[in-house]
Amino acid sequence: MAKAMLVDLSKCIGCRACQVACKEWNQNAGEKTENTGTYENPPDLSPQTWTKIKFVEQNSGDNVKWLFRRMMCQHCTDAACEKVCPPKAISHLETTAVVIDQEKCTGCKYCISACPFNVPRYDAADNKAKKCTLCIDRISNGLIPACAKVCAPGAVQFGERSDMVKLAKARMDALKTKGVNDLRLYGESELGGLGVMVLMTAAAEDYGFPDKPSFPVSVNLWQDYLKPLTIVAGGGGILAVLVSFIGSIGYKHKQEGGE
Amino acid sequence: MAKQPVFKDGQVLRFSTAARVLHTVHLLSFFTLLYTGLARLWPETNVLLGGDLLLGQTIHHLAAVVFIAVPVALALLYPRGALHFLKTLFSWDKDDTRWMIKFIPWMIRPQAVKLPPQGQEKAGQKVSAWIIIGFCLLIAVSGGLMWIAQFMPSELMKWMYAIHDVSMIILLFVIVMHIYMGVLFPATRRSWTSMITGYVPEEEARHGWRKWYDDLKKGQQTV
Numbered sequence: 001m002a003k004a005m006l007v008d009l010s011k012c013i014g015c016r017a018c019q020v021a022c023k024e025w026n027q028n029a030g031e032k033t034e035n036t037g038t039y040e041n042p043p044d045l046s047p048q049t050w051t052k053i054k055f056v057e058q059n060s061g062d063n064v065k066w067l068f069r070r071m072m073c074q075h076c077t078d079a080a081c082e083k084v085c086p087p088k089a090i091s092h093l094e095t096t097a098v099v100i101d102q103e104k105c106t107g108c109k110y111c112i113s114a115c116p117f118n119v120p121r122y123d124a125a126d127n128k129a130k131k132c133t134l135c136i137d138r139i140s141n142g143l144i145p146a147c148a149k150v151c152a153p154g155a156v157q158f159g160e161r162s163d164m165v166k167l168a169k170a171r172m173d174a175l176k177t178k179g180v181n182d183l184r185l186y187g188e189s190e191l192g193g194l195g196v197m198v199l200m201t202a203a204a205e206d207y208g209f210p211d212k213p214s215f216p217v218s219v220n221l222w223q224d225y226l227k228p229l230t231i232v233a234g235g236g237g238i239l240a241v242l243v244s245f246i247g248s249i250g251y252k253h254k255q256e257g258g259e
Numbered sequence: 260m261a262k263q264p265v266f267k268d269g270q271v272l273r274f275s276t277a278a279r280v281l282h283t284v285h286l287l288s289f290f291t292l293l294y295t296g297l298a299r300l301w302p303e304t305n306v307l308l309g310g311d312l313l314l315g316q317t318i319h320h321l322a323a324v325v326f327i328a329v330p331v332a333l334a335l336l337y338p339r340g341a342l343h344f345l346k347t348l349f350s351w352d353k354d355d356t357r358w359m360i361k362f363i364p365w366m367i368r369p370q371a372v373k374l375p376p377q378g379q380e381k382a383g384q385k386v387s388a389w390i391i392i393g394f395c396l397l398i399a400v401s402g403g404l405m406w407i408a409q410f411m412p413s414e415l416m417k418w419m420y421a422i423h424d425v426s427m428i429i430l431l432f433v434i435v436m437h438i439y440m441g442v443l444f445p446a447t448r449r450s451w452t453s454m455i456t457g458y459v460p461e462e463e464a465r466h467g468w469r470k471w472y473d474d475l476k477k478g479q480q481t482v
Contacts, residue, residue: 216417233429234431241435
């Protein structure tokens with residue numbers, strides 16, 4: 001049975017304990033950053049920061065309303081990064097987690113360009129691409145990911161995918177009765193189903209998520225059509241060379257005049 | 260560079276020193292780029308560099324600079340030669356069309372096919388040069404952007420990686436054909452000396468590039 005994570009943004013309080021737990025479990029160093037006038041920190045994902053809460057400020061009358069977005073790898077079922085990876089360093093482990101094998105990664109950055117959510121980051125220090133592993137070392141040993149373990153308001157849940165969907169639907173029904181609209185369970189079916197589903201209380205684009213995340217056209221065109229086509233054409237070319245070479249056996253080059 | 264005589268010891272000059280230097284440098288840098296590029300994609304092939312991926316990347320970058328800078332520098336140093344080359348490449352007449360129609364039968368059975376007379380470059384040479392130049396431009400631009408990928412929008416880079424990859428495969432196969440024509444195909448394999456010494460046997464030139472050869476004889480053409 002496939003596992004999944006549910007990030008219930010209606011419960012997220014922006015405490016960023018998930019960020020800390022992630023760094024702690026994965027032994028990723030902290031980063032020195034500058035105050036830019038927001039509680040949001042660090043400014044972006046990095047090779048050392050595999051998850052962070054983005055603070056989206058929205059005007060609501062005279063007040064400012066925060067939307068919290070959990071930035072992390074969404075662990076797509078149809079993972080573009082996996083498809084483009086030349087050394088096949090990226091694979092699905094434990095049916096859900098999309099993991100970059102650090103031994104096999106050659107730092108080519110193809111996955112970085114392919115990701116519909118702009119998640120993997122290039123680490124110049126060791127020439128590898130880095131991102132969230134869904135705590136593969138925990139979930140393969142029966143534990144839940146560090147961020148799910150630490151989330152105080154219970155916004156991050158991990159378990160059987162079907163249970164996570166049920167949990168989300170129940171929560172959405174409860175929110176509806178409280179008059180909260182604009183609800184969406186993001187990732188239930190997107191990209192073959194995201195390993196990290198997100199319960200949203202605003203439009204996906206307000207959070208900075210693509211409304212309809214899709215497998216990049218260029219990746220499909222490249223991997224499914226152009227590459228096979230050019231390889232077939234090239235094979236044909238080599239065959240043509242052979243035919244030509246055999247066909248021209250006995251050819252006498254005219255050294256003396258007249259064609 | 261020193262001017263070479265057009266006719267010498269029963270041979271005809273086809274390529275200037277500048278053109279041969281460009282060709283040699285491009286050949287060496289292309290195969291360096293090809294190897295270091297493939298060694299990045301399939302690390303098990305990275306044996307020559309002892310598995311050092313970043314060394315491969317550095318060599319790839321250096322070779323890329325040579326690959327791009329040498330043709331640009333030579334075009335700036337010899338603008339007239341470059342212009343003449345481009346004019347030759349993009350000229351086309353009825354004989355070229357007839358040549359292209361007979362190209363495949365000729366490849367398969369050169370002893371049985373008589374080709375129409377050709378100018379300084381044969382129709383097939385022009386077409387292969389268009390493909391080579393076109394994909395060299397694509398691979399250079401996409402590669403340059405990949406070098407600075409972290410500053411580029413990922414929407415753009417999604418296409419650049421694909422273009423770089425596909426251009427490489429196309430160039431590889433065109434170059435396999437190119438080498439076959441130059442050193443193996445019985446009807447044209449004598450022409451490879453032109454890229455080393457600059458000269459081909461006069462008979463070879465008369466046979467392969469009749470219109471160009473006749474113009475040379477009349478002293479109306481440049482090399």
